[in-house]
Amino acid sequence: xxxxxxxxxxxxxxxxxxPSLVSALDVWVRRRMLxxxxxAARPAQQDSLGPWTVDGLVSEIRRHAHSxxxxxxxxxxxxxxxxxxxIDDGAVELSRxxxxxxxxxxxxxxxxxxxxxxxxxxxxxxxxNAVDExxxxxxRDPEFAQFAAELIGNWSLFGDRRVTVFALRRLNTxxxxxxxxxxxxxxx
Amino acid sequence: xxxxxxxxxxxxxPAKPRSFSSAIxxxxxxxxxxxxxxxxxxxxxxxxxxxxxxxxxxVLSEAGIYTWxxxxxxxxxxxxxxxxxALGQPRIYSVAYAPALSPGELAREYxxxxxxxxxxxxPAVQLxxxxxx
Numbered sequence: 001x002x003x004x005x006x007x008x009x010x011x012x013x014x015x016x017x018x019p020s021l022v023s024a025l026d027v028w029v030r031r032r033m034l035x036x037x038x039x040a041a042r043p044a045q046q047d048s049l050g051p052w053t054v055d056g057l058v059s060e061i062r063r064h065a066h067s068x069x070x071x072x073x074x075x076x077x078x079x080x081x082x083x084x085x086x087i088d089d090g091a092v093e094l095s096r097x098x099x100x101x102x103x104x105x106x107x108x109x110x111x112x113x114x115x116x117x118x119x120x121x122x123x124x125x126x127x128x129n130a131v132d133e134x135x136x137x138x139x140r141d142p143e144f145a146q147f148a149a150e151l152i153g154n155w156s157l158f159g160d161r162r163v164t165v166f167a168l169r170r171l172n173t174x175x176x177x178x179x180x181x182x183x184x185x186x187x188x
Numbered sequence: 189x190x191x192x193x194x195x196x197x198x199x200x201x202p203a204k205p206r207s208f209s210s211a212i213x214x215x216x217x218x219x220x221x222x223x224x225x226x227x228x229x230x231x232x233x234x235x236x237x238x239x240x241x242x243x244x245x246x247v248l249s250e251a252g253i254y255t256w257x258x259x260x261x262x263x264x265x266x267x268x269x270x271x272x273x274a275l276g277q278p279r280i281y282s283v284a285y286a287p288a289l290s291p292g293e294l295a296r297e298y299x300x301x302x303x304x305x306x307x308x309x310x311p312a313v314q315l316x317x318x319x320x321x
Contacts, residue, residue: 008198019193019202019205019210020205020206020207020208020209022209023209023210023233024209027233027234027243028235028241030234031235031237034235045251045307046235047232047234047246047248047252047255047256047307048251048252048255049255050255051254051255053256055255055256056254056256056257058257059257059260060257060260062196062257063196063261066197066198183241
């Protein structure tokens with residue numbers, strides 16, 4: 001079971017541990033932010049566009065994980081997902097041009113975001129909720145299937161390291177796909 | 189300009205990367221080869237307005253210290269290091285904030301060209317780098 005793999009090893013296997021890729025996405029996102037500000041006739045500078053940046057969020061993921069604050073590390077991953085995959089259109093929905101090859105990974109992270117970022121949202125009588133949707137997707141991964149079955153009945157486990165690792169791997173796949181789609185690798 | 193890598197607490201010193209996303213500008217009087225400690229500006233990558241995939245170096249201002257990972261860490265009192273291969277073998281420096289510089293002070297300490305890469309409306313972040321034992 002690779003659940004026994006250290007956090008450093010998990011992170012080290014992702015684009016989040018590659019400063020040149022983090023920087024490529026950071027610069028691209030800041031530029032898109034700047035364009036949205038300018039379109040709205042708002043004066044803006046690239047170093048002060050908002051509280052969340054790729055570089056800052058990656059450091060927060062690392063910081064919280066090293067402190068064992070898994071729920072906050074997961075939260076930072078969810079925020080980074082939204083920043084990366086929504087900024088092109090500058091709203092809260094997925095940007096329209098995302099390649100289909102990794103959209104499913106992003107959708108999985110968005111179900112997780114709905115659980116993490118809407119703490120008062122409770123189950124309803126009819127229909128599935130974000131927890132169901134997330135656990136259904138987590139169940140597809142053999143490594144996480146057993147945990148998914150436990151998680152669906154114990155929501156407090158969203159503060160568990162395994163959720164952070166699951167989210168990190170989804171973000172890695174989607175982020176690498178997006179880097180390729182944007183042609184950022186060739187620039188580095 | 190001296191390129192390098194920011195290394196935070198718990199992070200291992202990396203191998204020399206193929207390209208650098210971080211850099212500093214030592215103060216004019218600095219002798220990198222012999223100075224154990226010196227002041228410098230913090231350079232960050234800034235996208236060019238006319239090319240979505242190109243960028244240039246900009247001097248980090250106090251307006252941006254909450255948006256880069258290493259300055260977020262310095263704000264929290266974390267021990268960050270700067271690693272450079274500019275002299276061949278890797279050199280590791282500990283990092284601390286030094287007094288910020290007004291746009292008018294920049295040219296005096298760092299030369300006239302620097303002003304163009306810095307924000308005119310905010311003080312520039314200045315760091316003290318000290319060679320780690």
